[in-house]
Amino acid sequence: MKKFLIFILLLLFVGLSATNIGYAQKPTGEPYVIGGIFPLTGYLSWLGEYKKKGSELKVELINEADGINGRPLKLVIYDDQSSPEQAAKIAQRLISKDKAIAMIGTASVPISGAVASLANKNSIPAIIGSGYEVNPEKDRFVFNTAHKTDFAVARPFQYFKEKGITKLALLMPIGSLGELGSTLARKYAPSYGITIVGEEKFDVKAPDVTAQLAKLKTLKPQALFSFCTGEPAALVARNMAQMNMNIPVLVSHGNANPGFLKLVSNVNVPIIVPAGRAAAPDAIPDSDPCKKVIAAFNKRHIAKFNEPANYYSAEMVDAIAIIAEVLKTTKGATGEKLRDGIENLKNFVGMQGIYNFSPSDHHGTVLNDMMVFEVKEGKLHMLLK
Amino acid sequence: MNIMERLKKAWWILPAVILGIIPLIFKEKSAYVSGILIFAGIYIILAVGLDLLMGYAGQISVGHASFFAIGAYSSAILTVKYGISPLLAMFFGMFLSGLIAWIIGRPVLALKEYYLAMATLAFNEIVITLIIEIEWLTGGASGLKNIPSFSLFGFTMKNNLHYYYFVWFVVFLVVAMTIAIVKSPMGRTLIAIHSDEVAARTFGINSTKYKTGIFVLVNVFASVAGSLYAHYMGFIAPDDFGVSTSVNMLVMLFLGGFGTIYGPAIGALFLKILPELTYFFQDYELLINGVILIIVLVFMPKGMYGIFVAMKRKIGFSRE
Amino acid sequence: MGEYSHLFQFFFSGITTGSIYALIAVSLVIVYRVSQLICFSQGEFFVFGALFMATLISKGVSLPLAFVISLFGSMAMGGFLQWLLIRRIQGSSIGNLIVMTIAIFLALRGLALIIWGRESYVVRPFTESQPITFMGASLQLQVFWIAGITVFVLLLIWFFFEKTMLGLAMRACAENPLGASLMGISVNRAAFFAWAWGAAIGAIAGMTICPLLFTQYTSGVMPMVKGFIAMSIGGLSSIMGSVIAGLMLGLVESYTIGLISSKFSDAIVFTLLILVLLIRPSGLFNSQR
Numbered sequence: 001m002k003k004f005l006i007f008i009l010l011l012l013f014v015g016l017s018a019t020n021i022g023y024a025q026k027p028t029g030e031p032y033v034i035g036g037i038f039p040l041t042g043y044l045s046w047l048g049e050y051k052k053k054g055s056e057l058k059v060e061l062i063n064e065a066d067g068i069n070g071r072p073l074k075l076v077i078y079d080d081q082s083s084p085e086q087a088a089k090i091a092q093r094l095i096s097k098d099k100a101i102a103m104i105g106t107a108s109v110p111i112s113g114a115v116a117s118l119a120n121k122n123s124i125p126a127i128i129g130s131g132y133e134v135n136p137e138k139d140r141f142v143f144n145t146a147h148k149t150d151f152a153v154a155r156p157f158q159y160f161k162e163k164g165i166t167k168l169a170l171l172m173p174i175g176s177l178g179e180l181g182s183t184l185a186r187k188y189a190p191s192y193g194i195t196i197v198g199e200e201k202f203d204v205k206a207p208d209v210t211a212q213l214a215k216l217k218t219l220k221p222q223a224l225f226s227f228c229t230g231e232p233a234a235l236v237a238r239n240m241a242q243m244n245m246n247i248p249v250l251v252s253h254g255n256a257n258p259g260f261l262k263l264v265s266n267v268n269v270p271i272i273v274p275a276g277r278a279a280a281p282d283a284i285p286d287s288d289p290c291k292k293v294i295a296a297f298n299k300r301h302i303a304k305f306n307e308p309a310n311y312y313s314a315e316m317v318d319a320i321a322i323i324a325e326v327l328k329t330t331k332g333a334t335g336e337k338l339r340d341g342i343e344n345l346k347n348f349v350g351m352q353g354i355y356n357f358s359p360s361d362h363h364g365t366v367l368n369d370m371m372v373f374e375v376k377e378g379k380l381h382m383l384l385k
Numbered sequence: 386m387n388i389m390e391r392l393k394k395a396w397w398i399l400p401a402v403i404l405g406i407i408p409l410i411f412k413e414k415s416a417y418v419s420g421i422l423i424f425a426g427i428y429i430i431l432a433v434g435l436d437l438l439m440g441y442a443g444q445i446s447v448g449h450a451s452f453f454a455i456g457a458y459s460s461a462i463l464t465v466k467y468g469i470s471p472l473l474a475m476f477f478g479m480f481l482s483g484l485i486a487w488i489i490g491r492p493v494l495a496l497k498e499y500y501l502a503m504a505t506l507a508f509n510e511i512v513i514t515l516i517i518e519i520e521w522l523t524g525g526a527s528g529l530k531n532i533p534s535f536s537l538f539g540f541t542m543k544n545n546l547h548y549y550y551f552v553w554f555v556v557f558l559v560v561a562m563t564i565a566i567v568k569s570p571m572g573r574t575l576i577a578i579h580s581d582e583v584a585a586r587t588f589g590i591n592s593t594k595y596k597t598g599i600f601v602l603v604n605v606f607a608s609v610a611g612s613l614y615a616h617y618m619g620f621i622a623p624d625d626f627g628v629s630t631s632v633n634m635l636v637m638l639f640l641g642g643f644g645t646i647y648g649p650a651i652g653a654l655f656l657k658i659l660p661e662l663t664y665f666f667q668d669y670e671l672l673i674n675g676v677i678l679i680i681v682l683v684f685m686p687k688g689m690y691g692i693f694v695a696m697k698r699k700i701g702f703s704r705e
Numbered sequence: 706m707g708e709y710s711h712l713f714q715f716f717f718s719g720i721t722t723g724s725i726y727a728l729i730a731v732s733l734v735i736v737y738r739v740s741q742l743i744c745f746s747q748g749e750f751f752v753f754g755a756l757f758m759a760t761l762i763s764k765g766v767s768l769p770l771a772f773v774i775s776l777f778g779s780m781a782m783g784g785f786l787q788w789l790l791i792r793r794i795q796g797s798s799i800g801n802l803i804v805m806t807i808a809i810f811l812a813l814r815g816l817a818l819i820i821w822g823r824e825s826y827v828v829r830p831f832t833e834s835q836p837i838t839f840m841g842a843s844l845q846l847q848v849f850w851i852a853g854i855t856v857f858v859l860l861l862i863w864f865f866f867e868k869t870m871l872g873l874a875m876r877a878c879a880e881n882p883l884g885a886s887l888m889g890i891s892v893n894r895a896a897f898f899a900w901a902w903g904a905a906i907g908a909i910a911g912m913t914i915c916p917l918l919f920t921q922y923t924s925g926v927m928p929m930v931k932g933f934i935a936m937s938i939g940g941l942s943s944i945m946g947s948v949i950a951g952l953m954l955g956l957v958e959s960y961t962i963g964l965i966s967s968k969f970s971d972a973i974v975f976t977l978l979i980l981v982l983l984i985r986p987s988g989l990f991n992s993q994r
Contacts, residue, residue, distance in 0.1 A: 040667070040668070040823075041670070041671050041818065042923065043923055045818075045823040045923070046823040046824055046825065046921065048823070049822075049823050078664060079664065079667070079670065082624075083624055083625055084528070084618070084620065084621070084622050084624055084625055085424070085618070085625045086660075088618055088620075089420065089421065089424065090664075092416065092417055092420040092421075092545075093417050093420075093661075095416070095417075096413070096414055096415075096416035096417035096420070097414050097417040109526075109527045109528065109622075110526070110527060110528045110620075110622030110623075110624050111624075113527070113528045113530050113620040113622060114528075114618060114620050114622070116530070116620070117530065117531075117532075117618065117619035117620040118619070121543070121619065138530075138531060174514075174517060174526065174968075174971075175517070175526040176525070176526040176527040176528070176622070178526070179520060179525045179526055179527055180527065200962070200967040201967045201968045202962075202967060203970075203971065205926070205927035206722070206927075207721070207722050207725055207914070207917055207918050207927075208718050208721045208722050208917070208959075209718075210714050210717065210718040210721070210843070211714065211715045211718035211719070211959040211960075211962045211963045211967075212962055212963075212967050213714075214710070214711035214714030214715060214718070214842065214963065215711055215962075215963055215967075217711065218711050230825070230919075231825050231918075231919040231921075234825075234919055235918075235919065242836045242843050242845055243714070243836075243842075243843050244838075244843065259824050259825065262824075262827070263825060263827055263919055265827075266829075439800075492983055493979070493983075495983070495986070496982055496983070496986055497986065499743065499937060499941060500937060500982050500986055500987070502743075503933065503934065503937040503978065503982060504978075504979050504982050504983075506930075506933075507934075507975035507976075507978045507979050508975075508979065510971060510972075510975045511971075511972045511975045511976060514969065514971045514972040514975075515972060518968050518969060518972075628930070629926075632745075632807060635800075635803075635804060635807070636804055636807055636808075638800075638804075639800050639801050639803075639804035640804065643798065643800055643801070668818060668819055669815070669819065670815070671811065671812075671814055671815030671818055672812055672815025672816050672818070672819060673815070674811060674815070675808055675809070675810075675811030675812025675813070675814070675815050676812050676815075678804075678807075678808035678811060678812075679790060679805070679808045679809065679812060682794060682801065682804060682805050682808055683790065683793050683794060686794050686796070686797040686801060687797075
């Protein structure tokens with residue numbers, strides 16, 4: 001009897017927590033299905049939420065404006081659990097069960113790799129947003145609206161050169177981001193007159209990195225480069241403050257979001273963050289065509305979520321906008337036609353910059369679309385436009 | 386009665402037929418369904434192997450994903466970087482896993498219970514660290530891409546459906562082998578070692594030899610699962626071979642029914658299909674999956690296989 | 706002086722991480738001692754304690770009060786889970802029990818996601834002040850809080866197990882469950898208190914450590930894995946052993962990072978662990994076997 005009671009209790013619990021999802025759709029006609037692959041649980045889940053919110057709102061806005069030639073967009077979102085295996089599973093589900101014509105999302109290099117593999121195999125375009133570098137020869141159906149990771153290293157290095165910083169130490173997280181950071185730092189350092197004085201690694205789940213910092217401190221660097229996002233980045237900065245290492249620390253371009261700014265609100269170390277325009281719309285001149293796009297979207301985003309869009313949401317908003325733009329002109333949404341459509345898209349104004357795709361460039365943005373900011377009193381201040 | 390006996394012996398034809406026609410039933414969704422079942426099949430190989438090790442030989446492992454990783458990476462590296470055929474790469478992976486298992490098996494299996502669990506967990510972490518740090522070979526944390534589809538004698542299995550039948554053929558092979566071992570004198574020896582190692586030794590059983598032997602075999606199975614996984618994913622990264630994957634396999638084992646071989650297979654199938662049914666709960670998915678596991682554990686203390694056995698008894702199929 | 710300051714910093718770094726591992730290991734040992742159970746849901750008590758306290762503080766509750774409320778909340782949760790779930794399957798195999806704790810871990814993590822969302826929470830240190838510097842190396846003051854609270858918890862445990870009837874009964878259960886039940890001691894009751902205690906100490910660990918970390922719903926895994934390691938080096942059931950092992954683990958980690966390689970530090974530390982297990986199969990500090 002007791003067992004039965006518990007059963008009822010648990011069942012009730014499950015029943016109560018069931019949610020109902022539905023989209024208000026104005027345009028009639030058969031919807032175009034876009035698949036969203038976001039990390040909603042697991043270690044990347046904090047950024048998955050931004051991506052999900054931004055893309056849901058963008059689809060809502062497009063459907064408010066009568067969809068695409070009268071047909072609505074439908075976004076089907078699944079959780080990749082921050083795991084490549086799960087991402088591969090849901091990409092397969094999106095393609096063969098939900099009949100998605102294109103996919104967006106992903107947040108890390110390995111997850112993008114898993115999704116890219118299925119996109120290519122099934123000829124379904126995927127517009128991802130991560131540090132994954134698309135090789136258009138092999139990744140025929142993969143595009144990336146995140147700025148090339150190269151930009152996130154080259155642009156701050158440009159700033160370092162202007163400031164006369166020549167000795168740089170690397171403190172890289174163990175993981176794909178750290179690997180990329182390390183490779184790119186070595187690639188770009190010579191052209192900006194920077195010497196890399198030392199490199200250490202750390203586990204992103206470690207509670208303390210002062211041992212690594214102490215080792216690097218003995219090499220007397222003028223700046224530190226730690227290519228990580230969120231909590232580990234904040235931990236590095238906090239430990240530097242603890243050790244009185246008052247040199248600038250360069251972190252990854254994913255940090256231009258309110259969550260990170262809150263984490264480092266009481267850390268007194270100059271934190272340098274490269275980011276796109278969406279991170280600080282007030283700092284861009286009115287002549288910039290992107291400003292209008294950002295302002296319009298931000299208005300709705302603030303109204304709905306009480307916070308402006310950020311780097312992560314902007315990537316996904318642009319991805320949806322690009323798909324929508326191509327769908328307007330392409331008759332019949334086969335994977336090949338969509339892919340060709342995106343490859344031929346020129347001068348498309350998004351939140352992240354002005355996209356010019358081609359069969360040999362699946363990123364579309366340029367070096368100067370990345371800007372360099374410093375965190376000051378919980379806000380981003382532009383250092384390099 | 387004779388017919389009944391024969392029918393009972395040939396019971397496995399039923400699941401085989403069901404699995405054979407499943408993709409045909411789902412028609413246009415078959416790529417999706419067979420995709421899920423490919424993953425389930427791969428995990429069945431892992432779970433069944435783990436059951437042989439834990440349920441019969443009594444050796445705990447919280448690092449089963451490490452040999453899964455070694456198999457996957459052997460296949461991926463050899464086919465991508467050296468252009469070796471997938472079948473040969475798979476055999477190499479099996480050989481390598483077997484060799485590593487043989488080398489570490491003797492000392493590590495001298496440990497007992499919780500300490501053995503910790504040692505296997507540590508081994509799993511070491512494998513992951515090495516995969517991440519030997520970047521030039523393994524692609525590091527970013528993973529290894531463009532792994533070709535599996536091919537057999539010149540026939541490339543690009544299609545999910547082809548691969549589905551191939552994977553499940555291997556699954557049946559592995560399960561049949563495991564059952565054969567369990568029913569053989571070796572199986573009984575293993576159970577003897579499990580229940581009382583000292584006693585087994587006094588009867589002249591070389592327990593170390595048996596334990597190491599089964600450890601090697603089980604990890605060769607895991608390696609095969611890894612190879613199958615790598616060719617299906619087309620991309621692998623260390624993320625999916627960590628301790629959490631090993632722990633997941635333990636859950637499959639106990640959820641399905643420890644020491645029953647069929648039980649862990651059912652557990653693996655259940656755990657791989659469950660998220661497909663609960664995904665629309667979104668933020669509540671994690672909680673609901675946890676609660677479902679709890680319910681199964683509370684109401685089926687002998688695992689899901691126990692229910693099957695009970696059902697069989699009720700229908701009167703039991704031998705007792 | 707500056708020449709060798711990094712060597713001191715390695716020490717401080719090791720003490721910081723080591724004290725974290727030690728406190729978590731203690732919470733694991735408590736449950737193990739009484740119920741011979743490896744509790745995979747321990748990391749979640751860590752998270753619940755920390756996040757519940759963070760929420761209370763953000764609502765304007767003072768730190769000491771928030772600490773106490775969160776402590777008793779977690780204690781109640783641990784006891785409740787034992788009563789609701791663990792007791793039901795008491796008779797089944799140890800493997801089943803462990804998998805039950807994994808299921809509880811998943812469910813609690815899911816619950817934490819719903820309650821606290823995906824963001825990280827920052828809790829200010831218990832005393833706001835500059836870090837202590839010694840020979841050019843720096844140590845955060847919170848570490849002293851961690852050390853002090855660990856000592857307090859150890860004293861409390863000692864008092865409880867040595868001086869109170871309930872504690873003695875629980876020890877009896879751990880050492881000889883059948884004998885204890887013959888003596889009229891309820892094994893169930895002992896397990897109930899062990900879970901309540903374990904959850905409470907797990908929560909204390911979370912609350913004391915969270916000012917050094919950024920805590921979110923997934924933060925429970927790292928402390929738990931390190932706690933397991935410290936516990937096995939310490940010999941599973943020895944509380945003092947696990948404290949020393951935790952500190953040692955932290956120090957070995959930081960000196961490996963500092964003097965050998967930060968790239969392979971995990972591989973080195975885990976290889977050492979395997980070696981320790983092979984040489985002393987029942988832990989470094991286990992005097993019972």
